[in-house]
Amino acid sequence: xxxxxxxxxxxxxxxxxxxxxxxxxxxxxxxxxxxxxxxxxxxxxxxxxxxxxxxxxxxxxxxxxxxxxxxxxxxxxxxxxxxxxxxxxxxxxxxxxxxxxxxxxxxxxxxxxxxxxxxxxxxxxxxxxxxxxxxxxxxxxxxxxxxxxxxxxxxxxxxxxxxxxxxxxxxxxxxxxxxxxxxxxxxxxxxxxxxxxxxxxxxxxxxxxxxxxxxxxxxxxxxxxxxxxxxxxxxxxxxxxxxxxxxxxxxxxxxxxxxxxxxxxxxxxxxxxxxxxxxxxxxxxxxxxxxxxxxxxxxxxxxxxxxxxxxxxxxxxxxxxxxxxxxxxxxxxxxxxxxxxxxxxxxxxxxxxxxxxxxxxxxxxxxxxxxxxxxxxxxxx
Amino acid sequence: xxxxxxxxxxxxxxxxxxxxxxxxxxxxxxxxxxxxxxxxxxxxxxxxxxxxxxxxxxxxxxxxxxxxxxxxxxxxxxxxxxxxxxxxxxxxxxxxxxxxxxxxxxxxxxxxxxxxxxxxxxxxxxxxxxxxxxxxxxxxxxxxxxxxxxxxxxxxxxxxxxxxxxxxxxxxxxxxxxxxxxxxxxxxxxxxxxxxxxxxxxxxxxxxxxxxxxxxxxxxxxxxxxxxxxxxxxxxxxxxxxxxxxxxxxxxxxxxxxxxxxxxxxxxxxxxxxxxxxxxxxxxxxxxxxxxxxxxxxxxxxxxxxxxxxxxxxxxxxxxxxxxxxxxxxxxxxxxxxxxxxxxxxxxxxxxxxxxxxxxxxxxxxxxxxxxxxxxxxxxxxxxxxxxxxxxxxxxxxx
Numbered sequence: 001x002x003x004x005x006x007x008x009x010x011x012x013x014x015x016x017x018x019x020x021x022x023x024x025x026x027x028x029x030x031x032x033x034x035x036x037x038x039x040x041x042x043x044x045x046x047x048x049x050x051x052x053x054x055x056x057x058x059x060x061x062x063x064x065x066x067x068x069x070x071x072x073x074x075x076x077x078x079x080x081x082x083x084x085x086x087x088x089x090x091x092x093x094x095x096x097x098x099x100x101x102x103x104x105x106x107x108x109x110x111x112x113x114x115x116x117x118x119x120x121x122x123x124x125x126x127x128x129x130x131x132x133x134x135x136x137x138x139x140x141x142x143x144x145x146x147x148x149x150x151x152x153x154x155x156x157x158x159x160x161x162x163x164x165x166x167x168x169x170x171x172x173x174x175x176x177x178x179x180x181x182x183x184x185x186x187x188x189x190x191x192x193x194x195x196x197x198x199x200x201x202x203x204x205x206x207x208x209x210x211x212x213x214x215x216x217x218x219x220x221x222x223x224x225x226x227x228x229x230x231x232x233x234x235x236x237x238x239x240x241x242x243x244x245x246x247x248x249x250x251x252x253x254x255x256x257x258x259x260x261x262x263x264x265x266x267x268x269x270x271x272x273x274x275x276x277x278x279x280x281x282x283x284x285x286x287x288x289x290x291x292x293x294x295x296x297x298x299x300x301x302x303x304x305x306x307x308x309x310x311x312x313x314x315x316x317x318x319x320x321x322x323x324x325x326x327x328x329x330x331x332x333x334x335x336x337x338x339x340x341x342x343x344x345x346x347x348x349x350x351x352x353x354x355x356x357x358x359x360x361x362x363x364x365x366x367x368x369x370x371x372x373x374x375x376x377x378x379x380x381x
Numbered sequence: 382x383x384x385x386x387x388x389x390x391x392x393x394x395x396x397x398x399x400x401x402x403x404x405x406x407x408x409x410x411x412x413x414x415x416x417x418x419x420x421x422x423x424x425x426x427x428x429x430x431x432x433x434x435x436x437x438x439x440x441x442x443x444x445x446x447x448x449x450x451x452x453x454x455x456x457x458x459x460x461x462x463x464x465x466x467x468x469x470x471x472x473x474x475x476x477x478x479x480x481x482x483x484x485x486x487x488x489x490x491x492x493x494x495x496x497x498x499x500x501x502x503x504x505x506x507x508x509x510x511x512x513x514x515x516x517x518x519x520x521x522x523x524x525x526x527x528x529x530x531x532x533x534x535x536x537x538x539x540x541x542x543x544x545x546x547x548x549x550x551x552x553x554x555x556x557x558x559x560x561x562x563x564x565x566x567x568x569x570x571x572x573x574x575x576x577x578x579x580x581x582x583x584x585x586x587x588x589x590x591x592x593x594x595x596x597x598x599x600x601x602x603x604x605x606x607x608x609x610x611x612x613x614x615x616x617x618x619x620x621x622x623x624x625x626x627x628x629x630x631x632x633x634x635x636x637x638x639x640x641x642x643x644x645x646x647x648x649x650x651x652x653x654x655x656x657x658x659x660x661x662x663x664x665x666x667x668x669x670x671x672x673x674x675x676x677x678x679x680x681x682x683x684x685x686x687x688x689x690x691x692x693x694x695x696x697x698x699x700x701x702x703x704x705x706x707x708x709x710x711x712x713x714x715x716x717x718x719x720x721x722x723x724x725x726x727x728x729x730x731x732x733x734x735x736x737x738x739x740x741x742x743x744x745x746x747x748x749x750x751x752x753x754x755x756x757x758x759x760x761x762x763x764x765x766x767x768x769x770x771x772x773x774x775x776x777x778x779x780x
Contacts, residue, residue, distance in 0.1 A: 026462040065421030070411030104405035112415040115405040142467025
């Protein structure tokens with residue numbers, strides 16, 4: 001290839017690259033304030049646009065119209081001071097004192113944001129949280145604080161601004177039974193919409209109505225062995241994920257979410273591939289148990305995102321877990337009769353069992369790539 | 382099996398932590414550029430920082446404050462960036478809302494509110510300003526504009542007529558011409574606007590821009606798109622930074638089946654939601670044409686990206702309770718997501734806020750696409766009452 005052609009190709013590639021860079025939007029100013037109440041602590045993450053902070057604090061030291069990490073990092077204390085001064089958190093016992101600021105960076109649709117991570121300590125267990133918000137009040141009348149609070153198993157959102165600068169968030173005082181049923185519903189919802197758990201379960205249940213003889217799959221002759229197999233798999237999965245869910249919720253074990261989420265995806269691949277290229281055909285319950293331990297951590301992260309009060313932790317755990325099991329049982333109750341009825345058909349053995357498993361393996365592999373490498377290409381995560 | 386399982390798990394565990402950082406992240410080094418500030422593309426903004434400091438030093442000086450607010454509003458218009466409207470409002474907010482602020486302050490507040498589609502509040506400020514100084518030309522003109530957007534043409538005409546005394550013939554004529562153009566008196570509108578263009582002082586680019594844009598819109602309504610295109614080009618030659626003319630020109634070109642030109646007009650300005658929408662609509666047109674001709678479709682990827690970007694921006698706006706983009710959101714649903722029901726809902730919500738010909742058009746298109754005959758009849762009735770005539774709308778109603 002002559003140099004001119006090479007150069008043209010480089011130019012075209014560069015253009016394609018530029019075209020695929022995200023376009024930053026022009027929008028009114030927002031900050032994103034996430035608070036999670038844990039007992040007497042309020043854990044906060046506050047995303048504030050660097051562009052807005054520059055207007056208030058003149059961050060662009062060298063005045064070249066570009067903000068570097070150095071320019072931002074050196075002003076960390078001023079940024080944190082400026083922001084925290086504009087935010088007041090109070091519980092019934094008095095002010096909550098924020099501390100432990102960490103400064104990170106994130107990207108939103110309209111550019112780079114400073115991310116302040118802090119923990120505010122309140123005098124006593126928070127029963128009611130009062131948030132007063134005055135960021136950029138004198139500077140930008142269009143600025144809004146998008147508040148998101150996880151408290152007592154529920155999420156509250158509110159838009160704060162000059163016209164409505166404060167919010168009062170109280171954990172709904174409800175009976176233990178009502179709270180419990182709330183967590184129970186969350187558990188059912190999570191297993192029904194948690195496609196990764198479902199696909200894992202299906203991969204283990206699909207072969208339950210079949211029997212491996214030599215190198216071939218044959219239909220089970222009677223329903224009892226099939227039902228027993230389902231019972232063993234479901235019980236093992238349940239016991240395992242309940243165990244790790246409990247350990248994680250009470251803070252005994254705390255593996256990073258990205259690791260467990262990636263491992264869950266991997267468990268889907270492994271369970272599904274085992275149907276196509278069988279390696280384990282006897283002790284499927286053991287597979288269910290081992291991988292169930294990992295799935296438990298996944299359930300735990302859902303529960304912890306709800307911002308649980310320490311007092312009702314056990315209640316929440318039991319409610320949520322019972323919800324997961326009930327949801328699971330409902331799925332099995334529909335699945336087993338259908339699979340048993342279809343087990344003699346060619347459609348079940350090739351299309352549903354083999355083809356379905358292969359598809360599940362592919363989806364699991366894509367999930368793994370998404371979760372481990374922070375990519376996005378599936379509509380359901 | 383267990384051995385290969387172990388290999389897989391081991392692989393996953395080994396890979397997972399050593400990966401691209403999840404958001405939020407710690408930048409790799411001090412020299413990493415995180416953000417490019419608007420001043421880099423618009424050097425005039427540097428002066429605004431100095432002006433703001435001057436206002437902070439001497440908040441009692443009304444003149445420096447008014448100048449700063451005016452410059453912010455102009456920066457918002459020039460850059461299509463609503464943040465500057467918030468700065469302008471803060472500059473003017475020393476007087477508690479509703480208290481007696483001086484008339485010029487109230488007029489500027491209303492101008493910022495109008496840009497944010499807060500029409501009711503803007504009218505309130507303008508009524509107050511005009512009660513204080515009845516001949517305030519800027520107040521009369523802004524009120525006429527808002528009343529026209531709201532479809533209150535008789536009241537708007539009254540303000541246009543009052544402009545004759547306070548601002549002179551050319552402004553008053555243009556004000557009347559823009560109402561004539563949306564009430565079916567297209568010949569009148571054309572004559573008045575042409576005369577205003579001829580008589581406007583050579584150095585008054587605002588009036589000339591307004592006249593050219595109005596001539597373009599009137600020609601399009603008359604069913605003369607090539608004439609309209611010429612007028613739009615004339616308008617952009619006067620002020621290339623005017624987003625209104627550029628957006629309207631893009632819409633004309635889309636109707637004329639010239640999406641390639643729309644891509645050129647919008648390429649560098651996709652920070653602006655309105656222009657990004659036109660960019661996406663042009664890509665959609667080219668994508669459909671490519672598919673129909675059976676050839677390669679190089680537009681699909683960029684179109685998908687535009688659509689997800691627009692969806693993200695609409696979601697961000699909805700999160701803060703922002704309702705300025707209802708018309709654009711309806712067009713997005715109808716043309717880019719093929720969801721006429723959602724489009725009709727948004728178009729009807731938008732219709733509660735504004736009633737310009739573009740609002741009639743999206744309402745009619747989504748009503749027809751979702752087979753809502755009652756809504757279609759209602760629009761027909763509204764057009765007969767106001768006299769609105771538009772070649773595109775007429776074609777839609779015939780089908």
